[in-house]
Amino acid sequence: MSDMKTDLPPEPPKPDLRRMLDEAVAECVPPAFPGEGIVRRAAAIRRRRRLAAVSVAALLLIPVAGKLALGQDAPSSHTVSIARSPIPFSSVSAETGDAPSPVRVVRPGERIDVGLGMWYLLKEREYCPKHPLDPRPTCVGPLDVAQPGVPMTLDWYPFPQGVVSVFAYTGKTPATRITMTQHGRTTLLPIVRLPGRPSFVSSYAISAPVSDDERKRLVRPTQGPVFRVYGADGAELAEMRQ
Template sequence: MTPRLRDCVEGHPLHPQPYRRTVEVPHPHHDFAAYAHASWPRLVATAHLLSGDPREATELVRNTLVRVRARWRRIPRDDVDFHVRRSLVKGHLRRARRRKAPPHEAWGALSARQRVVLVMLHWEGLGEVEIAQLLGCSAGAVRSRARRGLAACGGDPEQLRGLFAEAAEGALGVVPFAVPLETVERRGRSLRRRRIGVAAAFCALLLVPSAVFAFGRIGSGTADGSGARVAGVASSPIRIVAPGERVETVPGVRVWLTAEGMHWSTPQRSNQFRGLSEDTADDGAERGKPSVSALLEPVNSAYFMSGMYHGLSTDPSRVEVSVGGATVTGTVLTLAGGPGWGVWYTRAPLSSAELKASVAAGGPTVTVYDAAGKAVARSGAGG
């Protein structure tokens, strides 16, 4: 291994400890440049192992950094590596669907996702759960792809790591060593402006029919026995996320969704999972029928309230949580193109005293309303 490659992968899985370096960044306004400079060689080596071509790897990393630069203000600084890796992997998979990677005698027969799993496992040093978050799948699917992919490469992980090191060293000897920061910064700012413009136009289109609907409903105060609500009550904030995209709901608590269900981590317990099928079975609802569950998770000296809804034909308009004599509007997370299910949570923690008082009063109770203001699902707290 040349000194150049050794400097780039110090602490890498080829060494006794897996590569887990977190780049120390300076002032928040300049930390992207510091991260890009420090990460460029490592990202190029990883992208080459994914794509099989050093020049395509350079383009892949450059486009990845452009997308990350456009979202830099919204990325938690202690979670940058996850967002960069996910963007890199997604970019590679999009390319792989359009064209095949150049063949290689050892791993040319692998599928694109098998290749991602092996590179992240044996080169980046990630665990199965972390790779599952990147791909938006289950840890079991990662384990299966890793086993089959390794078997297709000869079944020897040490030999595969050696091949990865050889290929990465060859890539770093061909591509430019310096990050094209000026181009990345310019394209990243341009992409961010375009995204803001598109979002503003989309919101404007939504506001026009919403305003007409609200004008027709103000003062009507209609309600029916099925639970229609008086107009004018604030709707729930609804955030559409990608599979595996981690959202900090309250300080110390992160939630992310995959096709299988809800994942979350707290200071007390990390990488917890609630499957969609498990949630449906526990709340006693028929599959496909609108229903909602509630979970109470201890966080320090309080409780974090969240849960899952499912069986809806569209996203809910509002989720309300009744705690004692108070009512709180929940926030909703749903997968892009999700099939009528998602996760709700509240930002206000629930103290032990409030929890006891609420349980004594028969709560907390969660109610889901549709766009017409009708209560379509209701549930109490459960485990």
């Protein structure tokens, strides 16, 4: 009879080899899943879509005309102030409520500080806000600056100290004045634009804080501010509610 060979199970690895394998596996730690960043980005996309729909409805239903009356037929509590910003402002009062916004011309990609750790930059057809928790700016666009359907695009970011808004206006008529109105108070906002692009402007503001529930769920504020853009003749060019 011929010899028969029996299949034997492989020998277990030696202790030194087992230790080396365990150390190699321990170093292979999977990267952390960026859940918070994905949720925040998805919420920002939902906000922009919802605001775009609201803006289109407002443009269809509300005549875009008239001049903001400050100090005329307005409650005595209706005051005008200047937005907090690194841009130097001249004083504005109720008597000079139609004063133009201060203008800052920046280079593409130049940093524009907003406050509360937020900043943004402008590109030819985009604006790019930078949240303190994000590794890099998140660009919004490209915006249709030649044939604008919705002349205002806005992103807002709730913080415990207040709500930061960064937005752009892309209407055909150049903007000379941008305001924010909330709780009976109107604030003159800056105009930030690129060289040679008077019809593509951006602005920013910090409005009143929202409730903890609204901030955690990233829902639209119930008493958010209203942003308005005016031309050189005082006519209202666009309006958007946060």
